[in-house]
Amino acid sequence: xxxxxxxxxxxxxxxxxxxxxxxxxxxxxxxxxxxxxxxxxxxxxxxxxxxxxxxxxxxxxxxxxxxxxxxxxxxxxxxxxxxxxxxxxxxxxxxxxxxxxxxxxxxxxxxxxxxxxxxxxxxxxxxxxxxxxxxxxxxxxxxxxxxxxxxxxxxxxxxxxxxxxxxxxxxxxxxxxxxxxxxxxxxxxxxxxxxxxxxxxxxx
Ligand code: GRF
Numbered sequence: 001x002x003x004x005x006x007x008x009x010x011x012x013x014x015x016x017x018x019x020x021x022x023x024x025x026x027x028x029x030x031x032x033x034x035x036x037x038x039x040x041x042x043x044x045x046x047x048x049x050x051x052x053x054x055x056x057x058x059x060x061x062x063x064x065x066x067x068x069x070x071x072x073x074x075x076x077x078x079x080x081x082x083x084x085x086x087x088x089x090x091x092x093x094x095x096x097x098x099x100x101x102x103x104x105x106x107x108x109x110x111x112x113x114x115x116x117x118x119x120x121x122x123x124x125x126x127x128x129x130x131x132x133x134x135x136x137x138x139x140x141x142x143x144x145x146x147x148x149x150x151x152x153x154x155x156x157x158x159x160x161x162x163x164x165x166x167x168x169x170x171x172x173x174x175x176x177x178x179x180x181x182x183x184x185x186x187x188x189x190x191x192x193x194x195x196x197x198x199x200x201x202x203x204x
Contacts, residue, residue, distance in 0.1 A: 003204075005086040005196035008037040008079070010093040013127075015047025016180055017091035017112055017188055022054045024189030033196030037083045039076060041095045057083075063095075073101045080105070086199050089192060090149065094126055099151040109149040110195065112188045114179050116161055117145040121154035131172040131179065140166050142175065144183035146191040159195075160187040 007030075009018050018038065024030045038051035038058045051058045059079055066072040072095075080088060090111040102109060113130070115121055119139070120130040134142040143163040148156035162183040166175060 003200060004032055004034045005199040006037075006084055007033050007035045007087045007089060007192065007196065008039060008083060008085040009035055009051075009089045009091050010076075011038060011040045011045055011047035011051075011091055012042050012094040013045055013047060013092045015045065015050045015092065017184055018047045019050050020185035020189050021089065021091065021192060022050065022056070024193065029189055030193045030196060032200040033087070033192055037079065037085065039079060041072070041093070047092065069098065073098060077101065077104065087192070087195055089188070091188065096153070097149070102149055102151055106150075107148055110146055110159060110191065111149050111154070111156075112184050113145045113147065113154050114176065114184065115145065116141070116143045116163060117147060117154055117158060121145075123153050125154070128172050128176055131175040134166060135170060135172060135175065142166055142179060144179055144187060146187050160191045162187045 009021060011018055021035060025035055035056055038047065038056050040048050040060050041062055043060050048058050061072060061075045063069055063072040066075050088105055088109040090109065113121055115130040115134065120133045141163050143161060145158055146160040147154065147158045150156040164179050164182045
C-alpha cells in the first residue's frame, strides 16, 4: 500500500487517456496515487497493450463472458474490491454502469468527458459525437470535463474543465484530437493527482 491511493482505470478503446495517466505517474505528477489495475470491456482495446507495457495488471471483462450486465458488474466489483481500489477512473470507457454500481462506489468514480458539461453530454454523447454536435451547433469553444460519476449520465459534480478553441476548418476528428491533446490528457492526470492526495490525507 505504501501510503498511496490505489487506482483502477476502466477502458474500452485506444487508451490515450490511460497513457496520459501512466505518463503522469512516471513523471511524479500523480505522487500519491498508483494505477494498480486496468479493466477493459473489450478484448481488442489497445489500452490493454498500453497497460501491459507499463507493467500494470490488466483484466478483460465482457458482458458476453459474464452472461449479461449483472454478471459483468459483479465481476468488475469483485476485481475492484479484491484490489483494494480507492479510486475508479473511467477513461474512454463506453459501457453504462447501473445506478446500483455507481451508488456502491459513491464519490469514488470519475469520468473524462469530451465537452464542457452541460453542453453536448448525457445519453448518446460519447466518442466523436460530442465533437460532431459542437460543430453542428457552431460553438467557438468546446473542451473537456472531469466529473464524479453518479446515476445521471455525465451528471455528477464537476471536478475540472479546460476550454479549447474550435477552428473554422475543423472536422470532428481534428477537433477531437485537439480536445484530447489540449484538454483531456492534461486535466485528467491533474484531477487524479488531486483526488489521490485528498484520499491519502483523509486516511492519515
Ligand atoms: C476520447 O474521445 C475521450 O474523449 C473519451 O473516449 C475517447 C477515447 O479515449 N473519453 P481513449 O483514447 O480511449 O482514452
